[in-house]
Amino acid sequence: MLELLEQLGKTTRGSFAKLGRATFFLMHTLTGVREILPRPSLLIKQMYSIGVLSFLIIAISGLFVGMVLGLQGYYILSDFGAEESLGLMVAASLVRELGPVVSALLFAGRAGSALTAEIGLMKATEQLSGMEMMAVDPINRIITPRFLAGLISMPLLAAIFSSVGVMGGHMVGVGMLGVDDGAFWAQMQNGIDFNEDIINGVIKSVVFGFVVSWIALFEGYDTIPTSEGVSRATTRTVVNSAFSILGLDFILTALMFGDI
Amino acid sequence: MQHSKTQDTLVGLFVAIGIAALFYMALQISNLGSYSNSDSFTVSARFQNSGGLKVKSPVSVAGVKVGRVSSITLDKESHEAIVEMQIDARYDNLPDDSSASIYTAGLLGEQYISLDPGASDDYLKNKSKIDITSSAIVLEEMIGKFMMNKAEGK
Amino acid sequence: MPNSASSTNHIVTVKNLSFSRGTRIIFDDINLNIQRGKVTAIMGPSGTGKTTLLKLIGGQLYPDAGQIHVDGQNVHRLKTKDLYNLRKRMGMLFQSGALLTDMNVYDNVAFPLREHTHLPEAMIRTVVLMKLQAVGLRGARNLMANELSGGMARRVALARAIALDPLMIMYDEPFTGQDPISMGALVHLIKSLNNTLGLTSIIVSHDVRETAAIADYIYVLSEGKIVGQGSPQQLADSKSAWVKQFMNGDADGPVHFHYPANDYLDDLLTAK
Numbered sequence: 001m002l003e004l005l006e007q008l009g010k011t012t013r014g015s016f017a018k019l020g021r022a023t024f025f026l027m028h029t030l031t032g033v034r035e036i037l038p039r040p041s042l043l044i045k046q047m048y049s050i051g052v053l054s055f056l057i058i059a060i061s062g063l064f065v066g067m068v069l070g071l072q073g074y075y076i077l078s079d080f081g082a083e084e085s086l087g088l089m090v091a092a093s094l095v096r097e098l099g100p101v102v103s104a105l106l107f108a109g110r111a112g113s114a115l116t117a118e119i120g121l122m123k124a125t126e127q128l129s130g131m132e133m134m135a136v137d138p139i140n141r142i143i144t145p146r147f148l149a150g151l152i153s154m155p156l157l158a159a160i161f162s163s164v165g166v167m168g169g170h171m172v173g174v175g176m177l178g179v180d181d182g183a184f185w186a187q188m189q190n191g192i193d194f195n196e197d198i199i200n201g202v203i204k205s206v207v208f209g210f211v212v213s214w215i216a217l218f219e220g221y222d223t224i225p226t227s228e229g230v231s232r233a234t235t236r237t238v239v240n241s242a243f244s245i246l247g248l249d250f251i252l253t254a255l256m257f258g259d260i
Numbered sequence: 261m262q263h264s265k266t267q268d269t270l271v272g273l274f275v276a277i278g279i280a281a282l283f284y285m286a287l288q289i290s291n292l293g294s295y296s297n298s299d300s301f302t303v304s305a306r307f308q309n310s311g312g313l314k315v316k317s318p319v320s321v322a323g324v325k326v327g328r329v330s331s332i333t334l335d336k337e338s339h340e341a342i343v344e345m346q347i348d349a350r351y352d353n354l355p356d357d358s359s360a361s362i363y364t365a366g367l368l369g370e371q372y373i374s375l376d377p378g379a380s381d382d383y384l385k386n387k388s389k390i391d392i393t394s395s396a397i398v399l400e401e402m403i404g405k406f407m408m409n410k411a412e413g414k
Numbered sequence: 415m416p417n418s419a420s421s422t423n424h425i426v427t428v429k430n431l432s433f434s435r436g437t438r439i440i441f442d443d444i445n446l447n448i449q450r451g452k453v454t455a456i457m458g459p460s461g462t463g464k465t466t467l468l469k470l471i472g473g474q475l476y477p478d479a480g481q482i483h484v485d486g487q488n489v490h491r492l493k494t495k496d497l498y499n500l501r502k503r504m505g506m507l508f509q510s511g512a513l514l515t516d517m518n519v520y521d522n523v524a525f526p527l528r529e530h531t532h533l534p535e536a537m538i539r540t541v542v543l544m545k546l547q548a549v550g551l552r553g554a555r556n557l558m559a560n561e562l563s564g565g566m567a568r569r570v571a572l573a574r575a576i577a578l579d580p581l582m583i584m585y586d587e588p589f590t591g592q593d594p595i596s597m598g599a600l601v602h603l604i605k606s607l608n609n610t611l612g613l614t615s616i617i618v619s620h621d622v623r624e625t626a627a628i629a630d631y632i633y634v635l636s637e638g639k640i641v642g643q644g645s646p647q648q649l650a651d652s653k654s655a656w657v658k659q660f661m662n663g664d665a666d667g668p669v670h671f672h673y674p675a676n677d678y679l680d681d682l683l684t685a686k
Contacts, residue, residue, distance in 0.1 A: 048267045127513070133474070133506040156282070
């Protein structure tokens with residue numbers, strides 16, 4: 001029993017220490033923004049490996065999620081004779097929830113894990129240390145552009161996911177199942193509010209982009225510089241990102257759409 | 261840093277598609293595209309009971325949407341609901357003796373305002389008031405009344 | 415000569431340095447001086463913290479006690495900005511080379527120039543090609559870092575380390591894991607760079623023969639202490655049993671072949 005308590009205390013202390021390191025890391029990363037902005041080529045390189053390379057998986061997943069929503073929504077709604085609301089249902093689920101959340105989960109798996117592994121290996125092969133000895137701050141030079149690229153890419157990817165998803169839903173609902181085209185769009189435009197739904201969805205994806213990039217880069221930077229350490233850090237990135245995304249999604253949803 | 265031109269191009273393309281998607285969401289998916297304040301005029305009407313009417317509920321004439329509700333307030337003196345609605349400027353030839361009623365779309369659907377055109381030669385314009393109104397039908401009230409009548413009739 | 419107070423002739427002075435990792439003591443009150451313009455070697459068995467000493471000199475680690483002065487400045491009292499300015503004048507060659515893997519050879523050597531100078535690209539090209547020529551790899555400028563052999567990677571790293579024309583270069587185990595040819599090339603390079611560029615070199619190594627061939631002065635470390643120092647000749651003639659064992663590479667001596675353990679026979683007979 002006493003051992004159990006001791007273990008718990010040790011774990012708590014460890015978590016707080018890590019949280020502290022992560023906070024300092026974030027501060028340090030943000031101070032680098034001033035140095036990176038005059039050098040957009042660094043940012044563009046990372047936008048390529050983080051944003052462009054995630055584009056395909058996001059677009060394809062968005063298309064399929066939208067098509068499934070169209071199919072499932074049609075079967076449920078047609079029971080109530082409310083097929084006309086299909087557009088609204090597809091768009092509302094995508095814009096409010098699935099767009100930001102699913103694209104953030106995919107982003108964590110595709111770009112987040114790659115970031116952790118990249119930074120972890122740079123640490124293991126002394127590249128970060130070497131950079132420090134060349135009088136170049138590795139956090140500002142290496143971490144900050146990646147962080148910014150993640151922050152910018154995430155909302156764009158989520159918007160692409162939602163838009164492609166709506167097109168997929170339209171394809172299935174209107175193209176295959178014969179829902180009226182005008183009703184599909186009219187119901188959607190009637191029900192989706194720009195300020196409440198679209199803006200809130202974008203805010204969600206910005207928050208997720210921030211958190212996933214932070215977790216991924218910190219786990220890489222804080223990794224134990226061995227191959228096992230890097231592999232465990234990569235796993236932790238995906239797991240912790242998923243938890244954070246889903247937990248934050250609940251909190252943000254409650255704040256934005258609910259009256260809690 | 262040496263980096264290829266194709267990389268620049270692809271990143272540019274990615275950002276352009278992303279921004280296009282944001283615009284698509286704003287204009288095609290949401291209501292931002294369908295209401296604009298610049299080309300519309302406001303009219304108001306008083307109702308005994310505005311029922312489940314909400315801001316942004318549709319306003320229609322003969323089933324065609326012509327505008328939406330912009331505000332619902334309570335007149336402190338008469339205890340009536342004052343409903344302001346924005347009518348699309350295209351529909352500038354609605355007679356000023358039109359009547360407004362609150363209906364429900366379907367049995368359980370959303371409530372909306374239906375305008376019934378009158379016969380006047382003058383048209384509704386900005387800040388006009390609609391005098392003839394009929395209030396929302398509240399289902400519980402009707403059922404209550406019906407039960408009451410039944411009970412009394414017995 | 416070695417323990418005199420920091421005169422201008424010493425580029426690095428280490429005074430009463432103590433450092434420990436957890437409960438393990440790495441350095442216990444050591445003093446040493448590195449002379450300007452000379453090749454100084456710090457030798458000792460693996461695990462004696464030779465690399466740690468370089469990281470302490472570079473200001474990447476903080477000592478528990480004692481001071482390290484580089485070019486008259488106390489490394490651990492400097493503000494971040496001043497420390498970075500000092501580091502621009504120190505080159506360090508990591509054991510792995512520590513080349514940036516997402517760039518080719520040319521960009522790796524150009525990296526410190528692009529980060530710290532505002533030279534036009536044409537001038538950078540000239541400098542990079544000169545440095546690559548010095549290490550004999552001008553023809554390999556378009557290879558990626560992961561396409562290089564270990565010896566080539568180390569030479570590229572050396573070209574990068576001298577890109578900013580530093581005062582001194584620290585070599586971390588430059589000879590480990592090299593075939594005889596690239597080993598010979600490196601030995602030759604270190605010596606000739608030191609002489610032609612007027613550098614100061616600090617070599618951390620346990621390769622006795624190669625190091626002794628080029629070093630002007632050698633410190634031998636063991637268990638957190640300096641157990642021997644002098645010119646290669648002086649050390650070779652040393653009376654100390656320990657230094658003798660190390661310099662000759664004997665399997666047993668004051669340093670035992672076996673890691674401390676309980677009695678062999680007892681251990682075998684103890685059932686689980």
